[in-house]
Amino acid sequence: MSSVLSPSVAYRLEAARAVVSDAARLAMSMRPPSGGPVATQKSAQDWLTETDGAVEAFIAERMKTLFPDDGFQGEEEGVVRAGALRWVVDPIDGTSNYARGRNRWCVSLGLLEGDEPVAGVIEAPALGEVYTALRGHGAFLNGRRIQASSVKDPASAMIEMGWSNRVPKDVFIEKTDAIMGLGAMPRSGGSGALALADVACGRLDGYVEIVINLWDVAAALPLLAEAGACVSPFLKTGGLTGAATILAAAPHIARPLSEAVNIPLE
Incomplete structure (x- = not known):
């Protein structure tokens, strides 16, 4: 794996943060109230909400405008464009929680360079949390560097x-x-x-x-x-x-x- 990233990848991460932030606000505006699931059941405990499609379409359009040569893949629509750099989105991860008005869900957007993950943004707006990472430059939660647990037992x-x-x-x-x-x-x-x-x-x-x-x-x-x-x-x-x-x-x-x-x- 190469340790050197082009400046364009770092720029893409900053752009992705803004796009995901806007997408998260859209998801919050569409969030169902607490209660029984407001969603379509694709299969047992596998849910689809109107928001899934709306958020994915929003991100897809924004990324196409910003980076028309990049590939794009979504949970709902699959691979819609090919490219050396490929964005992969889960518009609502934790749909079963989202559909019931719970807080544990997020908008997730990752970037692959070929077959290598190089950057990612995860925003959980109901929790007030934004995770970001850029290969070789650290991982962060709300701007503060994070690291895995030191638990030994x-x-x-x-x-x-x-x-x-x-x-x-x-x-x-x-x-x-x-x-x-x-x-x-x-x-x-x-x-x-x-x-x-x-x-x-x-x-x-x-x-x-x-x-x-x-x-x-x-x-x-x-x-x-x-x-x-x-x-x-x-x-x-x-x-x-x-x-x-x-x-x-x-x-x-x-x-x-x-x-x-x-x-x-x-």
């Missing part, structure tokens, strides 16, 4: 296990049981992007999800790398073109967690 760790209806129940139970077997405290918050961001800033010591997509993780991968977290080779194991497994963890507990849940780090 898995029995002191807090691990989130992401749920998907594409994972057999017995597999989910097996992995969760393995996490608890380490003595770790299991959690599940409903947003893969924010869980990975939590690993990057030390709020979580690890995150595991058996089936997750590129748009869920594209913005978080630079955060994790810059914050010193250990991450399984998501992109090399199918994540560039389809769903794949991810494990992200604080460096001192990454190996025992990897062995417990049988997800290799290399």
Whole structure:
């Protein structure tokens, strides 16, 4: 992986921050009130709101205007443009939370240079939080540098296990049981992007999800790398073109967690 980024990538990150900020305000203006889900159910516990399409279309149009030669991929519309630099957006990550008026959701926009994640922005407007990362230049939460947890004992760790209806129940139970077997405290918050961001800033010591997509993780991968977290080779194991497994963890507990849940780090 090259350690040298062109100035244009740093400029793109600044532009992306502004675009995501505007998109987050749009999402907040459309947020349903607290209560039962205001959404369409695509499949069991897989939700789609009007906001998902509106936010993705907004970001797609803005990025096309700003960077017409860049590629673009969204959760809802797929790959709509190809380019050496490719933006990957999840318009609302944590839709099940968003649809019920809860606060744990975000707008996520990552940038890949070829097959390498180089920059990312994650904004959780209901939480008042903005994560940014630029390869080789650090990871930040609301402008303050972040780093992964220093926890050394898995029995002191807090691990989130992401749920998907594409994972057999017995597999989910097996992995969760393995996490608890380490003595770790299991959690599940409903947003893969924010869980990975939590690993990057030390709020979580690890995150595991058996089936997750590129748009869920594209913005978080630079955060994790810059914050010193250990991450399984998501992109090399199918994540560039389809769903794949991810494990992200604080460096001192990454190996025992990897062995417990049988997800290799290399």
